Amino acid sequence: MQPIQSIPGYLLLRQLGGGPMTAVYEARDLETGESCAIKVVREDWDDEETAVKLLQREARAGLAIRHPHLVRLSHAQVMHAPHYLVMDLLSGESLRRRLQRDYRLGISEAVWIVRQTAEALAAIHQAGFLHGDMKPDNICLIDDGSAVLTDLGFAHRPGENAAFLRAGYVLGTANYLAPELCDEWPSEDTPSDVFSLGVTLFEMLAGQLPYPAGSLQQTFRRHRSDPPGDIRRLAGPLPPALVDLIDAMLANRPEDRPRAAGVVQQLVMLEISTLRMRHRLVG
Numbered sequence: 001m002q003p004i005q006s007i008p009g010y011l012l013l014r015q016l017g018g019g020p021m022t023a024v025y026e027a028r029d030l031e032t033g034e035s036c037a038i039k040v041v042r043e044d045w046d047d048e049e050t051a052v053k054l055l056q057r058e059a060r061a062g063l064a065i066r067h068p069h070l071v072r073l074s075h076a077q078v079m080h081a082p083h084y085l086v087m088d089l090l091s092g093e094s095l096r097r098r099l100q101r102d103y104r105l106g107i108s109e110a111v112w113i114v115r116q117t118a119e120a121l122a123a124i125h126q127a128g129f130l131h132g133d134m135k136p137d138n139i140c141l142i143d144d145g146s147a148v149l150t151d152l153g154f155a156h157r158p159g160e161n162a163a164f165l166r167a168g169y170v171l172g173t174a175n176y177l178a179p180e181l182c183d184e185w186p187s188e189d190t191p192s193d194v195f196s197l198g199v200t201l202f203e204m205l206a207g208q209l210p211y212p213a214g215s216l217q218q219t220f221r222r223h224r225s226d227p228p229g230d231i232r233r234l235a236g237p238l239p240p241a242l243v244d245l246i247d248a249m250l251a252n253r254p255e256d257r258p259r260a261a262g263v264v265q266q267l268v269m270l271e272i273s274t275l276r277m278r279h280r281l282v283g
Contacts (some may be wrong), residue, residue: 021047036074040083058153061124062076064127070120070124071088095139095204096137099207112147114263116146117139119264130193135176154172175219180254211228
């Protein structure tokens with residue numbers, strides 16, 4: 001944990017998390033008294049220019065998009081120091097923490113969580129952005145039972161990361177990166193997010209990733225060249241439509257993957273069919 005920074009107008013209470021470039025704190029607005037979360041650039045990060053540029057992108061996307069399953073960004077100061085974002089303080093736990101505790105989830109709950117996340121992802125794509133870091137760590141399971149997609153720290157417009165990628169930056173999390181981002185000359189578009197969501201759904205049902213963990217180079221090679229694990233073998237009996245959807249989301253070629261809005265539609269149909277099955281069993 002780094003020392004708590006000072007942000008005018010806010011009292012930073014405790015660090016909630018963060019990454020190598022930024023830290024997220026629970027805070028209180030000194031004017032309104034309301035609780036919030038604040039993301040700041042870490043004082044010990046050497047490449048401040050890159051961190052600020054990514055924070056500016058996050059502000060641009062977060063302030064432009066409003067969706068019930070996407071964390072709400074309410075204020076941003078990203079043009080001069082101190083650089084920070086103010087967002088809703090969410091109650092609940094991350095999907096990552098839930099998986100660490102329960103290993104894997106049942107079909108109905110997994111479909112419920114991913115359907116809501118896909119709705120937020122579809123809204124991001126419709127607004128002309130990519131999320132860029134779709135993974136269980138960035139899905140918050142709220143106390144009321146809903147799911148909220150968080151952390152727009154890598155949000156950007158398609159093609160906007162070309163300079164970063166050419167410079168050797170890995171923008172995102174290796175185990176969730178689409179094959180096209182693992183190439184020597186990486187490229188990306190909205191299907192890259194869909195692949196990452198497919199990895200997340202696979203992990204929720206199987207209790208493990210679709211590719212074996214390894215070094216960065218091994219992970220990139222496997223994502224480029226190897227087929228994912230067999231979800232049927234690893235997760236047990238699943239509805240055929242769900243298996244087909246996961247296979248499509250993890251397709252090697254971006255053009256073979258469904259759009260996020262299409263994922264939502266298919267998951268809604270799965271939810272309806274599951275509900276009908278329950279009624280038949282009860283009846």
